[in-house]
Amino acid sequence: MTQLQMRQQRWSAKFVVLLARSVISRMAVPSSSSSSWISGGSPVSGFTCSFVGFSRNWLNPLPTKLAKNVETQVRSLPSVQRSQVLRLKAASSSLGSAQEHKNYNLKDVGEIDGGQDLFVEMKQRFLNFKKQKYIKESEYFQTIAEAQYPKFMVIACADSRVCPSNVLGFQPGEAFMIRNVANLVPPLENGPSETNAALEFAVNTLEVENILVIGHSSCGGIQALMSMQDDADSKSFLHKWVVNAKAAKLRAEADAAHYSFDQQCRHCEKDSVNRSLMNLLTYPWIEDRFRKELLCIHGGYYDFLNCTFEKWTLDLKGSSIEEGGAFSVKDQAFWC
Numbered sequence: 001m002t003q004l005q006m007r008q009q010r011w012s013a014k015f016v017v018l019l020a021r022s023v024i025s026r027m028a029v030p031s032s033s034s035s036s037w038i039s040g041g042s043p044v045s046g047f048t049c050s051f052v053g054f055s056r057n058w059l060n061p062l063p064t065k066l067a068k069n070v071e072t073q074v075r076s077l078p079s080v081q082r083s084q085v086l087r088l089k090a091a092s093s094s095l096g097s098a099q100e101h102k103n104y105n106l107k108d109v110g111e112i113d114g115g116q117d118l119f120v121e122m123k124q125r126f127l128n129f130k131k132q133k134y135i136k137e138s139e140y141f142q143t144i145a146e147a148q149y150p151k152f153m154v155i156a157c158a159d160s161r162v163c164p165s166n167v168l169g170f171q172p173g174e175a176f177m178i179r180n181v182a183n184l185v186p187p188l189e190n191g192p193s194e195t196n197a198a199l200e201f202a203v204n205t206l207e208v209e210n211i212l213v214i215g216h217s218s219c220g221g222i223q224a225l226m227s228m229q230d231d232a233d234s235k236s237f238l239h240k241w242v243v244n245a246k247a248a249k250l251r252a253e254a255d256a257a258h259y260s261f262d263q264q265c266r267h268c269e270k271d272s273v274n275r276s277l278m279n280l281l282t283y284p285w286i287e288d289r290f291r292k293e294l295l296c297i298h299g300g301y302y303d304f305l306n307c308t309f310e311k312w313t314l315d316l317k318g319s320s321i322e323e324g325g326a327f328s329v330k331d332q333a334f335w336c
Contacts, residue, residue: 182221185276
């Protein structure tokens with residue numbers, strides 16, 4: 001074999017190696033257009049977002065065709081050079097398998113609205129928090145990493161528009177928080193729930209000094225409650241939950257009978273907060289600390305249509321948990 005032929009063979013081998021790398025890379029990571037199509041309804045497992053019953057390259061046939069051409073050229077190489085390419089392919093294939101679920105998970109979950117990856121923005125927000133907040137206040141974050149001593153237990157709605165940390169500026173370590181539909185506190189007699197479990201931990205273990213229940217405008221949970229028929233036997237989890245505020249619904253229907261449905265809902269949104277404040281006193285360990293003035297109980301109402309906030313405090317002297325008992329508030333404030 002002449003030197004020219006040997007040189008040509010070496011260049012041919014290098015070309016095949018580079019082409020193999022390119023093809024394998026394309027096989028391991030799907031195109032954005034393919035992922036967008038997947039988000040619209042592909043046969044994907046609900047837990048792992050992995051594809052069921054399809055080969056890895058079914059989305060894009062081009063890499064497969066190129067791969068076949070590469071394999072043909074690889075077979076024509078001398079054994080030493082052919083083994084080099086095959087080892088490269090095996091290593092890349094292994095890497096692709098390890099990263100495959102990661103790539104699909106990020107794209108399937110994150111890519112909506114024209115392919116915008118929401119996790120890119122989320123990552124940037126986290127990095128900004130780390131740089132602007134965590135690192136600058138590292139001593140404080142190290143302190144709360146050892147133990148938490150929040151002053152507030154906050155019960156707020158799960159509604160995405162009423163995040164208490166955003167609206168009221170709670171910082172990490174300042175508020176132990178539970179969010180549920182319609183910001184309800186069920187009475188003790190209704191049995192265990194994630195809400196009273198959080199209350200028990202906050203009051204008995206963390207010994208918070210304040211409990212704040214926050215209602216809000218245009219609450220979907222309250223609208224569902226006000227729309228329910230009294231004799232409805234619904235199997236809906238939502239209905240079974242919001243019925244905890246049935247007393248507020250009846251009060252709103254009585255006091256605002258001549259008003260519109262929206263106005264009745266607004267009335268119920270505020271009264272349900274007061275009902276939750278009274279329900280807090282059905283728990284002996286809350287009532288005991290409240291009577292000893294070790295714990296204050298507050299109500300709040302956030303109107304995000306006008307960006308106003310109302311705050312009030314349950315008055316120990318004028319309130320009673322007896323059936324039809326009195327309800328009294330103090331220290332009312334309106335922030336606008």
